[in-house]
Amino acid sequence: MNAFALLFLVAGLGLIGWLTARARANRFDRGGARRLHSLPGQHGMYVAMWTVLPALLFVAVWSAVSPGLVKEAVLQHPAAAQLPQFDFERDALLAEARRVANEDGAAAFDPVAQQLAAPTRDAQARYRWMGTAAAILLAFAGAAFALTRVRASFKARSRVERGTMLLLLVASLIAILTTLGIFLSLLWESLRFFQQVPITDFLFGTHWSPQVIDAGDPGKSLGAVPLFWGTFFIGAIIAMIVAIPFGLMSAIYLTQYAAPSVRKWMKPILEMLAGVPTVVYGYFAALTVAPAVRDLAVSLGYTYASSESALAAGLVMGVMIIPFVSSMADDSIAAVPTAMRDGSLAMGATTSETISRVLIPAALPGVVAGVLLAVSRAIGETMIVVMAASGAANITLNPFESATTVTKQIVDLLTGESEFDSPKTLAAFALGLTLFVITLLLNIVALRVVKKYREAYE
Amino acid sequence: MSKSLLPQLPTGPAEPTERAPTDWTTVAMQKRIRRRYARERRFRFFGLAAVTLSAAFLAFLLITMVANGWRGFTRTDVALPIDFPASGIVVERAQLATRGADLALAGAGLENMVKSAAATAFGPGGEEVLSEHAWLRVRDAIKADPSILDRKITIDLPASTEIDQALGGKGTAAAEAAAAKLQQAGVLSRRFNADFLHESDSTDPVAVGIWGALKGSLLTMAVTFLIAFPVGVLSAIYLEEYAPKNRWTDLIEVSINNLAAVPSIIFGLLGLAVFLGSWSLFGYQFGPLLPRSAALVGGLTLALMIMPVIVIASRNAIKAVPPSIRDAALGIGASPIQVVFHHVLPLAMPGILTGTIIGMARALGETAPLLLIGMRAFIVTPPGGFTDPATVLPVQIFLWSDEVSRGFIEKTSAAIIVLLVFLLAMNGLAIYLRNKFETRW
Incomplete structure (x- = not known):
């Protein structure tokens, strides 16, 4: 005080x-x-x-x-x-x-x-x-x-204005400092991790079990490939199978078919899906979706179906991403010149033919960029997988089995009671660095695609 | 469109082409048209289905939460007859008016007295009917009106989790039977549970409340706002109005755009490493800079997270102010600083505030970074200041969702309803501001 x-x-x-x-x-x-x-x-x-x-x-x-x-x-x-x-x-x-x-x-x-x-x-x-x-x-x-x-x-005024200018400059430097801070702190702790565990063991090892770490060879149980696969499987495959068709079709319907009054109401309602906190989605996934998915698996003949399946987490994550894909698709369809659409309609094509043969191909770069951004958001999503996915690191193609993700493991590693310097906590920073680099790359690629595409029509 | 895309118009007299016009009445053509129209209808239906299903999912989620959660706002009370004069409880009347009243009543064996009263009223094992914290209510009743110590009264006390759950149809067989017996005796009643709104975390689902977490959220949001809003708006002003176009300002732009897309959990790692980690500088070892699990650390971390959101929204709002305003102000002799602070900023304020509120709503619902910096402790007393151990509403929801006891399910959903109401109010305010102050130049 x-x-x-x-x-x-x-x-x-x-x-x-x-x-x-x-x-x-x-x-x-x-x-x-x-x-x-x-x-x-x-x-x-x-x-x-x-x-x-x-x-x-x-x-x-x-x-x-x-x-x-x-x-x-x-x-x-x-x-x-x-x-x-x-x-x-x-x-x-x-x-x-x-x-x-x-x-x-x-x-x-x-x-x-x-x-x-x-x-x-x-x-x-x-x-x-x-x-x-x-x-x-x-x-x-x-x-x-x-x-x-x-x-x-x-001349008090010019002095004060010079001071204000300095203040503005300092404020805008904070963004750079934050980026640097993130990068350096992750890099610093990760370097300490890689002093104890060889980087090749971490990146290419296929066995992940941080609960039992052999002090002589910690790299043996800290291979992150199962986590990368789980993250990709849940965030980039299952979630996208839900989000891309739903997001794209919603955007098409709302921009091309819906009456203005319907669009005025439905668009905010879809956007509300993005405003629901992720902890609520996580709770919903764990409480309602996961048991339903398990019952489905049992009725399909999997007797030992997991109640923490990859499918439950992926489904809910996909729903969360729908408005994101939808608004990106909306923007890129709207950016296609009206002349192209009108030309196609004037030649006698139906609306759906115009959309699928003219608008979507023309808007494709923007849609792809939107999907990349959506993937980057999905793999960084934490609460849904923390609450609904399991901690067991499997490499599996079966959506009813359990899979774990990078974010889930970061939370698990850091919320236990352990020393700050053990390979276990440092591994969380190494995972964080990997996640940061991958999402950064996805964003840079996506933004570049969007920029290039926008120039093409201007 | 460039000129080359225009169709080449024929220059000379066109060659007459020998081609019969399409006969649309033939069976083949009619079939083809029908097929195309069917595909059109199908496509349209898929679009409608996508929109409807997405909205239905939202509705399903909200209905599930409300259906699970409304019982969390109520509690089951058991009417317990207590005969104070016969209970043999001795308390100094004078003490009841002092600060030592709580201690005196606890020392007088009030807890056991309430248990035995329950056993006499409802038979052996009768104390199982009441919540562990039921005697606290008796204590408060005595403090409010010491004269009840001289009479026999009937007082409504919170029922145990088992009875409460049994009434909702989710209890064990034994509890269901006990509840049915109580129901027949007519001692059960359900009422609005005001304690839920002004108590804090507890191990007993009947006694939990959200006030502690809500207060933690408010303190955290205050820190977030005080840091993110000024810094975000000032840097937006600089970038939009004054920044020269060079490599440095490009770097600032790129980092702001990328920060907006960095996963929130990364900010938790940053907070953990920078504010709570120990590092050395110039040979001096620094301990944790700030206390763990305090609203101050959480607020700082969230401020870094939503700052890019505020910067981007503010830049768009500033960009929307027409140049004529700036030119007019400059023309009558205002300095560049005066132009911005006297004219541009007030006009851009509604847009800036809308963006800020949306960013704050995002911060309010955020959980992951706060989990990492340790705001997940079991906290029974609401935080008194920015450096006290605190938890926030979303983290409280997460902690309750991990509890085994079934009673926590409805409490979790009730807390979610409270969180959603806050978020809805904030977003509603943002939309209201946007509509009220939106200017078309």
Whole structure:
């Protein structure tokens, strides 16, 4: 809560600075015959910026640096001499001391950590106090500096606008930072994984059973091929068998046949399918669809049908994807020039002949791109498979058998109680990296196809 | 269309072609036409079937949820006669007005007293009829009106999960028999369960509520909005209005478009590695930056996830503002910043807000990234702040769906109904805003 109080304090100082500067600028206005270059409010903004921004920047830097300073201070304590020299164990003990210091009523298992709790608390309090004082001092210094510059001839407006521009640039850089952050964090953890498990074992191994990992040869039970196959089978085959015909035919019917009033009502209803949270689909799949699929399998003669079949998850996922395929198909059919459609109709073709021989071939690149995007969405879908698919990694072509996916395994690997550095948790990051790269490639290809196709008709 | 696609018109006098006109009345031609029309009707029917089946699936899903879930909003009460003076329960009256009332009543053996009252009223094993938490209701009744300690009263207490399920036709044979006996005695009643809306998670399906998860969702959404909205709108303004066309801005564009399509679970991995992992910088070891399973971490993760959605929607809204507005403002001497913040942004705001609400609705229904960053703990007390352990509505649904007890099925569906109502309200608001403020320039 201390950080929040500090933020409020700095914001309050900024407000005071704004009011003061505005009042001063107002006096200039009334007193002299010279005209102000900028409006009083702009002078206020200038001072407020100088008050708030340096202080906030300092707080950000300080909160990144101070844990290290606290650690140095704690290591100076006599009791720290008993700490093991080995980095990893020492950090674990220090983390324990930190936990004891910050939580009421927590106790440490290790006596050294217990001894270090008090110095940790002291050091934290000291550095927090120093940081707070320095931030407030900076806020005052910034305000004072800016206030001395408020003069009738001072160009506050252009300064403020330059600052605003910088803010806009920083905001748009966050997207790049996020992408970089995703890529680097996945890559970093995956590299650690590949130090323990050979990359060839992971990519081409056909045996996946992370529950029992042989410490001598962890790669033997971490072969991801069954996961890749399961993901492809559920997301790219079963789901698409549902989504492509339904999505495409809905789009065709709504754009070519339906009366405007029907289209006006049905389109939002179909889009609602995309708005239902995936956890609801997952629950529906597990509760209603999966038992029905199992009954169907039993009646077809599979005595040991799984109640967590690939078919149940794939079917529901396909339904979820319908509006996605439908709206992409809708867009690309609408982009076909009307002249082509009219020409075909004028030659005496029926509407269905026009659609299947003229519109669809012309719109095909767009439809294919839409399907690629839909596949990328389906293989990244998590909750449906977590709730309805099984954890058993099989390579099978039988939709009534169980199959597992990459996303399901990521959740399973990370929600168990295990250390952050074990091959098990690191494997989740390697799977995540694979998923990220594949969806990225699908998207890039799809966007390129769409772009090229759009140019063809413009 | 380029010129070359136009049909070549004959330049000289056309050669007369010797070809008889098609005779449409022949049997073969009539058959062919019939076949083509039949195919047309079939095609049209397939289209209609696709639309209808998709809508039917949605209807089926909603009906299943409502059919399963409506009972979750109600509970079965058992009218239990309690004779306080005879029960031998001793409580200081003065204590009941103080903060120690809960402790005093628990210490006085209220729980056992309620159980034995049930055993006397409904025969041996009678305490099985009541929920484990039934005595808490008696405690609250005494606190509200201490004078009942002097009389014999009949009080409605929540029935156990077994009885509740048996009444819905889903219980065991023994429970069905017990429920039938109670029904004959006329002590059972069903009523709206307000506790479901202001209690939190529990191990007993009769006593669970969604308030804790709902509050967690609200806190998470607040963090998400406070970060994603300003950052998203500001970067949209920069990209649309000021960005020079160069390699850097292209890179920003490409990363925003790709981020919009990255699977949500990847953002969970990012949150786990960056906010909750430990890493070293300049030789300093950093512990987890933020507390695990807090609304703050969840909100940050979701903010990164929906930011591209907001950026793309905002850019489209800004693009839709006609250039004449900008030219007019520039013409009377506004600076580029003033043009955007005084004129373009207010006009684009309805579009921006619509996109933001749709993005927020997506964040509200999102589960997978929050599972990864640990917002799946069993949390009994609603979070008090942004750094308290919290769970959110979709994760609560996921956790309940994993429970074995049958009583959780209807609670899960009831929670889903609540979630869907929120999402529907948000989407409705977005559509309303779009229709009300949509401007045709």
